[in-house]
Each structure stands twice: as structure tokens, then as C-alpha cells.
Amino acid sequence: MSIKESIMKVxxxxxxxxxMLFTAPAxxxxxxxxxxINIRVYEAVSPCIVAIDADISEGVSSGTGCIVNSNGLIxxxxxxxxxxxxxxxxxxxxxxxxxxxxxxxxxDEDSDFVLIKIDTDRSLQSIKFGDSSSVKVxxxxxxxxxxxxxxxxxxxxxxxxxxxKRNKIQTDAAINPGSSGGPLLNVDGEVIGINQxxxxxxxxxxxxxxxxxxxxNVAKKFIDETKNVNxxxxxx
Numbered sequence: 001m002s003i004k005e006s007i008m009k010v011x012x013x014x015x016x017x018x019x020m021l022f023t024a025p026a027x028x029x030x031x032x033x034x035x036x037i038n039i040r041v042y043e044a045v046s047p048c049i050v051a052i053d054a055d056i057s058e059g060v061s062s063g064t065g066c067i068v069n070s071n072g073l074i075x076x077x078x079x080x081x082x083x084x085x086x087x088x089x090x091x092x093x094x095x096x097x098x099x100x101x102x103x104x105x106x107x108d109e110d111s112d113f114v115l116i117k118i119d120t121d122r123s124l125q126s127i128k129f130g131d132s133s134s135v136k137v138x139x140x141x142x143x144x145x146x147x148x149x150x151x152x153x154x155x156x157x158x159x160x161x162x163x164x165k166r167n168k169i170q171t172d173a174a175i176n177p178g179s180s181g182g183p184l185l186n187v188d189g190e191v192i193g194i195n196q197x198x199x200x201x202x203x204x205x206x207x208x209x210x211x212x213x214x215x216x217n218v219a220k221k222f223i224d225e226t227k228n229v230n231x232x233x234x235x236x
Contacts, residue, residue: 130190
């Protein structure tokens with residue numbers, strides 16, 4: 001083999017190597033199975049979550065809501081808006097709308113749910129409800145809410161305890177002030193509970209991993225009862 005041929009082969013090999021380096025597709029980010037679940041659920045569900053700010057006599061009460069249907073019906077915890085003067089609903093795109101309570105249960109001490117309606121000029125993505133009767137201690141859960149005004153924050157954990165007598169699902173997923181009314185989700189992105197409260201010894205100054213959600217079957221019953229009284233609210 002001549003020197004010229006050797007140089008040509010080296011040049012061709014170098015050219016092919018450069019071509020492969022600069023034309024090969026970028027290597028995609030690799031995630032663990034657990035990370036992939038978190039990302040998938042968050043991206044699927046966060047468009048269904050709203051921030052709620054209610055003007056009350058003591059200032060502003062903030063919480064989270066779940067979009068129930070495409071025409072702007074929102075489920076949240078009643079204690080978020082108790083004593084309200086005005087209610088502001090902020091959608092994931094940052095647009096805000098006045099909210100109107102459309103359920104007549106503000107004086108019902110046995111229910112901590114309320115439905116709020118907003119009027120928009122577009123269809124909204126609604127959340128999927130699961131079945132809380134099959135919830136097991138130890139299963140992975142995710143919570144999305146607006147703790148301390150940090151909108152659509154994701155936290156993860158497990159079901160720590162199921163209290164059937166008190167209708168509570170206990171979780172170590174971080175739930176803080178502002179998270180009330182938000183969803184507790186399974187790995188399929190279905191709501192299995194509505195986040196309601198936390199337990200701590202320092203008057204809500206910190207989270208020690210004891211949070212509570214109302215089983216979603218209780219919320220579904222409330223929605224069904226409302227639908228029986230006012231079906232027009234649920235028309236898409």
C-alpha cells in the first residue's frame with residue numbers, strides 16, 4: 001500500500017468519525033422508573049390544578065382546587081373559602097378569574113367540600129377520579145398543591161395509614177398550608193384523596209410527615225349528590 005493510499009484511508013476514517021459524532025441524535029436524558037412515574041403523573045395532572053385565594057376578614061386564605069369538568073367547575077376543601085368575601089381562581093397558565101360557590105353546604109359541618117364555578121372562554125382539562133376503597137398502606141402517592149403560594153408543587157410519599165372510621169388517608173407526602181383541596185394521586189394519575197390537613201405540634205409552622213386526605217369516594221359522593229340537584233352545572 002502506497003503512502004498516498006494510507007493517507008487517504010486515514011482521512012476517510014477521520015471524516016466518517018466526525019460525521020457520526022455530529023449527526024448522531026443527542027442521547028436522551030435517562031430517568032429511574034420512580035422518576036419517570038413522577039414526571040408522567042405531574043405532566044398529566046398539573047394542568048388540572050388551580051390556585052385559590054379567598055379574601056376573608058383575617059386576610060387571604062389560600063388553597064388548591066381540582067378542575068372537575070371542562071366548563072370550569074372546581075372542587076376544593078370548604079375550609080379554604082369559609083368566611084369569604086371574594087374568591088380568585090388562578091389557572092395553570094396564570095390567568096385569574098372570579099369564582100362563585102355553587103353548592104349550598106357552607107353550614108354543613110359534616111362536609112368539607114365545596115364546588116366553585118368560573119366562567120372562561122375555553123375548555124379546561126379535568127382531573128380523573130380513582131377508587132379510594134382499594135387504597136393500601138405502603139403504596140406510592142403523589143400530591144400536587146400550592147403550599148405557601150408555590151403553585152403546583154409536587155411532593156411524593158406513601159400511604160402511611162388508612163383510617164376508615166374517620167374517613168382519612170394518612171400520608172408522609174408533604175402537605176402544607178395552601179395544599180388543602182389538592183389531589184392525592186396514585187401512580188396512574190388518578191385522585192384517591194383530597195388533601196385536607198396536617199398534624200404538627202408547632203401550630204402549622206413545619207411539616208413532620210403526617211398529612212391527611214379525605215378519601216376520594218367521599219368527594220365523589222358529594223359531587224354525585226350535587227349533580228342530582230343541579231345537573232346543569234356538569235354540562236360540558
